[in-house]
Amino acid sequence: MDLLLTQLATGLALGSIYVIVGLGLSLIFGMLHVVNFAHGAFFMVGGYVGVFVFAKTGNFWFSLVAVPLVVGVIGMAVERVLIRPLYGRNIDDPLLLTFGLSYIFVEVIRITFGLEGIPFGTPRELRGAVDIGVGFIPLYRIFLVALTAAILIALWLFLEKTSYGLIVRAGARDPEIVRVLGIDISRVWLFVFGLGTGIAGLAGFLSAPIQSVNPDMGVPVLAEAFVVTVVGGMGSLVGSVVAGLLVGVVVSITSLFAPDMARVSIFILMAVVLLVRPQGLFGRKGAMG
Amino acid sequence: MLSLKDINAWYGLSHVVQGISLDVRPGEVAAILGRNGAGKTTLLRTIMGLIDRRSGIVEFDGTDIMQMPIHERYHRGLAYVPEDRRIVPGLSVRENLRLGFVGLRAKAEEEAVIAEACETFPRLRQRLDQEGVTLSGGEQQMLAIARALVAKPRMILLDEPSEGIMPVLIDEMYELFKRWKQQGLSVILVEQDVERALEVADRAYIVDQGRIIFAGTAKMLLNDREMQERYCSV
Numbered sequence: 001m002d003l004l005l006t007q008l009a010t011g012l013a014l015g016s017i018y019v020i021v022g023l024g025l026s027l028i029f030g031m032l033h034v035v036n037f038a039h040g041a042f043f044m045v046g047g048y049v050g051v052f053v054f055a056k057t058g059n060f061w062f063s064l065v066a067v068p069l070v071v072g073v074i075g076m077a078v079e080r081v082l083i084r085p086l087y088g089r090n091i092d093d094p095l096l097l098t099f100g101l102s103y104i105f106v107e108v109i110r111i112t113f114g115l116e117g118i119p120f121g122t123p124r125e126l127r128g129a130v131d132i133g134v135g136f137i138p139l140y141r142i143f144l145v146a147l148t149a150a151i152l153i154a155l156w157l158f159l160e161k162t163s164y165g166l167i168v169r170a171g172a173r174d175p176e177i178v179r180v181l182g183i184d185i186s187r188v189w190l191f192v193f194g195l196g197t198g199i200a201g202l203a204g205f206l207s208a209p210i211q212s213v214n215p216d217m218g219v220p221v222l223a224e225a226f227v228v229t230v231v232g233g234m235g236s237l238v239g240s241v242v243a244g245l246l247v248g249v250v251v252s253i254t255s256l257f258a259p260d261m262a263r264v265s266i267f268i269l270m271a272v273v274l275l276v277r278p279q280g281l282f283g284r285k286g287a288m289g
Numbered sequence: 290m291l292s293l294k295d296i297n298a299w300y301g302l303s304h305v306v307q308g309i310s311l312d313v314r315p316g317e318v319a320a321i322l323g324r325n326g327a328g329k330t331t332l333l334r335t336i337m338g339l340i341d342r343r344s345g346i347v348e349f350d351g352t353d354i355m356q357m358p359i360h361e362r363y364h365r366g367l368a369y370v371p372e373d374r375r376i377v378p379g380l381s382v383r384e385n386l387r388l389g390f391v392g393l394r395a396k397a398e399e400e401a402v403i404a405e406a407c408e409t410f411p412r413l414r415q416r417l418d419q420e421g422v423t424l425s426g427g428e429q430q431m432l433a434i435a436r437a438l439v440a441k442p443r444m445i446l447l448d449e450p451s452e453g454i455m456p457v458l459i460d461e462m463y464e465l466f467k468r469w470k471q472q473g474l475s476v477i478l479v480e481q482d483v484e485r486a487l488e489v490a491d492r493a494y495i496v497d498q499g500r501i502i503f504a505g506t507a508k509m510l511l512n513d514r515e516m517q518e519r520y521c522s523v
């Protein structure tokens with residue numbers, strides 16, 4: 001029983017990564033209607049940026065702030081130069097573009113840093129384990145859950161309490177009236193793409209101590225992020241949170257009983273949800289909230 | 290104030306607005322009438338830059354705004370209340386009103402703006418925290434107008450404001466339009482209800498199959514029963 005509970009806690013920590021990745025994907029889809037196939041690549045780039053910045057500065061906290069900023073700026077450049085010309089065209093166009101882009105990112109990283117993964121140890125401040133009553137779990141995983149909670153609260157405050165957040169929510173529902181009311185929505189799209197990719201990069205860096213950083217680390221993450229957004233409901237932020245945690249828990253509980261099934265289990269979860277609720281747990285058409 | 294010169298608009302290959310020219314002077318109410326499908330909504334959307342395939346000149350205060358980014362029109366004092374009102378789902382009445390000024394360069398005071406909107410439309414006061422789309426059709430129309438007024442526009446384009454609304458509320462709305470005239474706000478009023486529109490309009494235009502087939506004073510059209518019946522009945 002205690003084993004199950006510690007595994008549950010581990011699942012929540014793992015789920016935190018999924019929540020962050022899924023949120024970015026969902027934000028971008030809900031707002032821009034772009035299915036971002038490069039999301040896993042931004043995740044991977046975040047891992048490398050983090051490891052690189054950490055190697056230069058030796059400061060984990062500084063790296064933690066630098067990663068989303070650097071990756072977000074890369075994301076904004078991509079939106080501005082490559083994706084913007086495709087708005088108003090078929091939804092497949094940005095999808096194919098980001099798909100191709102993900103290969104370019106992976107190759108650039110391979111050429112620059114090599115095929116081998118780069119191991120990244122847990123930062124010194126976050127080593128060790130904590131007794132949560134039913135067993136010990138690594139401090140780093142608790143940190144992940146806490147950081148995710150902080151990001152969620154910040155995002156919620158931003159969306160619900162600020163004028164810019166109001167524009168983002170309105171723009172997801174009805175971009176035309178937002179323009180008619182004097183708002184330059186292309187700037188909002190730019191910002192949201194930067195935000196979504198920036199937090200994907202952050203998730204990549206956060207997962208570095210759990211897995212090594214390697215050029216292909218974004219591939220499974222992309223699939224998992226899609227499962228999260230589909231299970232939660234495309235474009236629903238609450239859905240991403242619930243589904244991310246759910247996916248994390250399902251993976252970690254399955255790996256306790258049937259380790260071989262762990263990777264497949266999330267797709268089974270997705271299939272079941274789609275059969276029962278095709279729009280996802282919190283899905284509404286074109287919704288955000 | 291607003292001067293349209295040879296405006297054309299297309300949906301794919303269908304040429305929906307075919308060379309419309311007209312002028313609206315400061316403080317004037319211009320009624321644009323005509324049957325369903327005549328091209329009135331498309332004309333307003335073309336002025337706002339919302340139709341991709343378009344040509345012609347839209348002069349607002351002496352500048353051609355045709356190629357300007359959509360949002361710039363609002364900053365110049367041109368507001369638009371679309372036919373379907375476009376109250377944003379998921380946003381409260383208050384948030385819909387806030388949307389009217391968050392994009393303005395000079396930031397408005399939220400409380401003052403809300404108070405002013407409630408003074409103009411007292412029905413909104415009780416419902417500020419309700420989701421906008423749960424209001425009745427007439428209240429949504431009022432919210433849409435109030436939202437467009439936040440920017441203190443110099444000209445407002447209204448697309449069938451009385452459509453599907455209780456007569457009492459239509460009366461209230463038309464009282465407001467009359468007050469606008471005193472304040473010097475210019476209006477383009479697209480309407481199905483010819484008699485109502487001619488009550489406030491200075492000039493009237495009838496559009497048929499994308500062309501203007503009547504242009505004159507409201508009084509002239511009011512006296513021309515035949516014209517009204519032939520081109521304006523639904």
Ligand SMILES: Nc1ncnc2c1ncn2[C@@H]1O[C@H](COP(=O)(O)OP(=O)(O)O)[C@@H](O)[C@H]1O
Nearest residue numbers: 300303305323324325326327328329330331332
């Ligand atoms: N989005 C659209 N795509 C294609 N045709 C349209 C579209 N909207 C309107 N139309 C057509 O354009 C013509 C003019 O429509 P509209 O401007 O809405 O007329 P009105 O507002 O006078 O009723 C109609 O024949 C209508 O069927």
Ligand SMILES: [Mg+2]
Nearest residue numbers: 329330331372
């Ligand atoms: Mg119409």
